[in-house]
Amino acid sequence: MIAxxxxxxxxxxxxxxxxxxxxxxxxxxxxFLVLRRSSLLGxxxxxxxxxxLAVAFLITGSRQSLPMFIGAVIVGILTAALTQGIRxxxxxxxxxxxxxxxxxxxxLGLVLIVRAADRVDLDPGCVLYGAIELTPLDTVPVGSxxxxxxxxxxxxxxIINLAFxxxxxxxxxxxxxxxxxxxxxGFRSQRLHYLLMTxxxxxxxxxxxxxxxxxxxxxxxxxxxxxxxxxDRLGVMVGLSAVLAAAAAVIGHWSAITVPRWFGYTSTTxxxxxxxxxxxxxxxxxxxxxxxxxxxxxxxxxxxxxxxLRDDLLALLFRSQERRSESAPTAGLIRQALPVNRWRLRLxxxxxxxxxxxxxxxxxxxxxxxxxxxxxxxxRAHRLWxxxxxxxxxxxxxxxxxxxxxxxxxxxxxxxxxLERETEFPSSDPHGSPIPSEENRDNPSSG
Amino acid sequence: MSDLPLSISGLTVAYQRKxxxxxxxIDIPPGSLVGVIGPNGAGKSTLLRACLGLIPxxxxxxxxxGQSYRQVDSRVAYVPQRESVDWDFPINAIDVVTMGLYRxxxxxxxxxxxxxxxxxxxxxxxxxxxxxxxxxxQLSGGQQQRVFLARALVQRADLYLMDEPLAAVDAATExxxxxxxxxxxxxxxxxxxxxxxxxxxxxxxDRVVLLNVRxxxxxPVEEAFTDENLQQTYGGRLTLLDRATEAIARREIRT
Numbered sequence: 001m002i003a004x005x006x007x008x009x010x011x012x013x014x015x016x017x018x019x020x021x022x023x024x025x026x027x028x029x030x031x032f033l034v035l036r037r038s039s040l041l042g043x044x045x046x047x048x049x050x051x052x053l054a055v056a057f058l059i060t061g062s063r064q065s066l067p068m069f070i071g072a073v074i075v076g077i078l079t080a081a082l083t084q085g086i087r088x089x090x091x092x093x094x095x096x097x098x099x100x101x102x103x104x105x106x107x108l109g110l111v112l113i114v115r116a117a118d119r120v121d122l123d124p125g126c127v128l129y130g131a132i133e134l135t136p137l138d139t140v141p142v143g144s145x146x147x148x149x150x151x152x153x154x155x156x157x158x159i160i161n162l163a164f165x166x167x168x169x170x171x172x173x174x175x176x177x178x179x180x181x182x183x184x185x186g187f188r189s190q191r192l193h194y195l196l197m198t199x200x201x202x203x204x205x206x207x208x209x210x211x212x213x214x215x216x217x218x219x220x221x222x223x224x225x226x227x228x229x230x231x232d233r234l235g236v237m238v239g240l241s242a243v244l245a246a247a248a249a250v251i252g253h254w255s256a257i258t259v260p261r262w263f264g265y266t267s268t269t270x271x272x273x274x275x276x277x278x279x280x281x282x283x284x285x286x287x288x289x290x291x292x293x294x295x296x297x298x299x300x301x302x303x304x305x306x307x308x309l310r311d312d313l314l315a316l317l318f319r320s321q322e323r324r325s326e327s328a329p330t331a332g333l334i335r336q337a338l339p340v341n342r343w344r345l346r347l348x349x350x351x352x353x354x355x356x357x358x359x360x361x362x363x364x365x366x367x368x369x370x371x372x373x374x375x376x377x378x379x380r381a382h383r384l385w386x387x388x389x390x391x392x393x394x395x396x397x398x399x400x401x402x403x404x405x406x407x408x409x410x411x412x413x414x415x416x417x418x419l420e421r422e423t424e425f426p427s428s429d430p431h432g433s434p435i436p437s438e439e440n441r442d443n444p445s446s447g
Numbered sequence: 448m449s450d451l452p453l454s455i456s457g458l459t460v461a462y463q464r465k466x467x468x469x470x471x472x473i474d475i476p477p478g479s480l481v482g483v484i485g486p487n488g489a490g491k492s493t494l495l496r497a498c499l500g501l502i503p504x505x506x507x508x509x510x511x512x513g514q515s516y517r518q519v520d521s522r523v524a525y526v527p528q529r530e531s532v533d534w535d536f537p538i539n540a541i542d543v544v545t546m547g548l549y550r551x552x553x554x555x556x557x558x559x560x561x562x563x564x565x566x567x568x569x570x571x572x573x574x575x576x577x578x579x580x581x582x583x584x585q586l587s588g589g590q591q592q593r594v595f596l597a598r599a600l601v602q603r604a605d606l607y608l609m610d611e612p613l614a615a616v617d618a619a620t621e622x623x624x625x626x627x628x629x630x631x632x633x634x635x636x637x638x639x640x641x642x643x644x645x646x647x648x649x650x651x652x653d654r655v656v657l658l659n660v661r662x663x664x665x666x667p668v669e670e671a672f673t674d675e676n677l678q679q680t681y682g683g684r685l686t687l688l689d690r691a692t693e694a695i696a697r698r699e700i701r702t
């Protein structure tokens with residue numbers, strides 16, 4: 001719940017706007033970092049821009065935005081180039097060369113900034129963590145509205161990144177998937193690579209002062225990685241990552257205000273919380289993502305196990321009736337034959353009774369005509385499989401049962417007919433049990 | 448001379464001063480299926496990549512149809528090794544095949560319906576019509592290789608350079624690919640194929656290039672694919688050349 005008394009639209013609205021714009025701008029280009037397996041390059045570039053900021057400041061002596069911006073972007077691109085250069089020069093892999101370049105540049109930046117900070121207010125802490133909470137204080141009039149400068153900058157960067165991804169979508173897909181083909185057919189992958197790196201650097205620098213380093217680094221990688229878990233389509237992935245990034249920004253700011261209060265603290269850093277929120281969304285996607293999520297997978301496995309159990313139950317009753325045993329098997333007897341706990345069996349019995357496939361008589365269970373129809377095709381599949389395994393696959397008779405037990409659940413009418421043809425229309429299986437004939441659904445013969 | 452699909456003269460490629468390919472001369476006549484044969488590390492992939500300008504060349508000249516690659520690149524199709532790309536990439540089969548048309552579509556122009564139709568036809572041609580919308584990591588190795596072949600086919604090139612298209616594929620894929628190669632040749636096209644399986648060379652190819660850093664033989668199968676040439680190809684490198692280059696490398700480290 002939003003504590004409305006703490007939420008001031010003229011303040012929090014702008015803070016959230018800055019966060020959302022930064023998150024969306026970063027995630028758009030971040031998709032292609034993730035897909036090119038160079039996620040860390042985003043991290044490296046956003047740290048390495050520091051000396052660029054410092055040098056531009058030392059040269060011009062002012063905190064004017066433009067020179068610092070350009071200086072930082074140049075160093076950012078240099079990071080990508082140096083990384084590649086060191087990797088190509090010898091036996092240093094990409095990860096290590098990235099680590100070498102960005103830590104060196106970052107350290108150099110810190111040294112320079114401390115030097116510069118002696119003279120003017122360039123605060124290393126502010127550069128690291130950003131000051132997104134101060135967003136609403138520095139405004140520029142746009143029409144009748146006072147819009148924070150940060151929001152304008154990040155808005156422009158977001159539009160540039162969006163345009164880049166839309167206009168070069170085809171080229172980005174090609175060069176990310178198969179750079180060799182791209183080069184061979186005249187789409188220079190290096191050119192696009194450096195264009196991408198330039199935008200990564202621009203995004204990092206634009207976000208640097210306002211929202212801090214942590215947020216950009218997280219937003220380059222986390223929303224794209226999350227989106228990748230949820231879709232197999234590149235276009236959907238890019239769109240989804242932007243939506244997830246924006247959601248993380250909103251959730252993050254709200255939690256920064258609200259969550260610490262639950263524990264009796266005052267609000268915490270918004271940028272940090274936004275990054276935490278994006279991590280939370282990733283965890284959520286891992287746990288409940290519809291395709292690869294842990295819970296949906298467990299659920300699907302549980303349902304399959306249930307289906308197999310119900311099939312086994314029907315087949316068991318069918319065989320019992322086939323042997324013309326006097327009494328219908330009770331739940332206890334069934335449980336001796338099927339290795340399953342009491343509750344699952346009870347659920348399966350209830351399910352099948354409700355579906356009208358079994359009925360209870362004198363404390364035991366037996367098949368209804370409908371149930372018999374299904375059971376006979378299962379047993380038919382089982383015995384045809386056994387015949388097939390002996391005839392065609394050369395499996396010995398003592399081992400066929402366990403295989404057939406598994407295959408019987410995955411044999412529809414078509415497959416059963418095919419099995420029958422391949423085994424030349426047998427009347428009994430290798431154990432000598434009769435193979436039930438295919439029963440007509442319109443005219444179920446009752447047992 | 449000028450109509451030769453591929454003419455290589457004096458091609459040398461070095462990696463940190465160590466030659467990977469050394470003074471290669473090859474002429475490929477049109478309408479032939481050429482197998483490139485040689486042991487691992489012989490520079491087979493490097494040969495194709497160097498011809499296409501994907502890696503820097505130390506010396507030599509490569510002409511396609513008498514011109515430089517960039518002048519005639521639309522007449523040449525390249526099939527990289529299957530392992531060279533990430534098959535977990537979020538993309539389906541038809542989108543991969545459409546990539547073969549990107550040059551024709553041009554920078555920043557969108558892929559249109561007719562392009563996708565062309566791609567679909569190519570997939571049908573290699574027997575994957577029903578798998579067009581399948582995510583590529585759900586395809587078997589052989590099917591992935593056929594997707595790559597379809598991507599080359601849509602380029603309607605006159606010369607095809609293929610890096611191990613028959614490596615680790617199922618029998619059905621091998622037959623499909625070989626059949627496609629033959630129909631390309633019958634249409635007067637040329638294919639240069641890196642191949643690793645010696646017993647099938649005579650059956651599949653008209654010409655061979657035997658390579659092991661230097662060129663051992665290049666010509667019609669019956670002339671060039673001899674036991675003697677094979678022995679030379681697989682029997683070891685030119686050891687004196689190796690020693691010379693190692694001496695150069697050592698000298699460079701010391702100074």
